[in-house]
Amino acid sequence: MSWFYIVIVSQFCNAGAQLLDKFLLTKKFPRPVVLTFWTAVANLLGVVFVFWDFVLFPGWALLILSICSGIAFTIALQFLYVGLKTGEASHIAPLVGGMVAIASFVFSYFWLGERLTFYQQIAVLLLVVGSLLISFEKSKKHNGWHVGMLWAIFSGVFFALSYVMSRAVFLETTFSTGFVWARIGSFAVVLPLLFSAGIRQSLFAKSTEQKKTSKSGLIILAINKVLAALYFVGMNYAISLASATIVNALAGLQYAILLALIYVCTKKMPKFFREQFTTHELIQEGAAIILIIAGLAFLVY
16 A cells, blocks of 8 residues: 555645745745746756657647647646635635646547546536535635636636647657657747846846845745655656556545645644635535545546
8 A cells, every 4th residue: 555655645745835836926926927937947857858768850740739738838827826826725726626627628528539438427517516616715805706716717727728738749759759848838938028127027136135035935946846746756656556547536635635734834834824714614615625536536437
């Protein structure tokens, strides 16, 4: 059962990364586009896969599709960060996860010709209900639906589009080929941001206080990306030890773990991280997360 503990640790890492995303947006990078830029730069490290069966030119169609996959991924990140900036992480993150699964179904159906089984249809229903339930947020800033939820939906759609395009590429060429070109596309799409004087000023701080804040933010961002990398490696290693179906079904635990981490931080470290919780909201979020986890379980059944 060593794979089970690896999955649990991996889910903690991913939930921790999502928590740090919210912290960075709240304390270090008030402009989501700055966090998007540095994340795209960090993603460029993925070109290390160029040393594994990489094909420099897989053909124009696959090359363009790979690059577009990376572009869609970065756009999804921007929408995610705007959503996290606007709303609470305990609502935004699960909503994005639910929308990724739903949108992936739609894109795969019309693009790749994939059809839903009976259990996958149940999964879609559970994900829709869970996503709608988690989208109701009651806090000092919001009471019910708000624009942050719309950004979360856009983020989920673009993440799904990125994943489906990657899937289409992987069906025709090697993993490293699609992955490397996608990382290049993810980085290339943020380069035009450097033409904006305002964004350049935010990226490359000049005052002593700005430099201090930016430096500490980049350190936390590095920790964030290490956690994300550990999640990626851990999940893939667990799949090498056990059924991919079971491992992927447990992926929904990240939302329950994230909710628990946010609750603990709110109670124990309010200066670090704070969200509003009521008994009614905890029950509602718990029920929504259970529905999303169940939907993901049926998805891979």
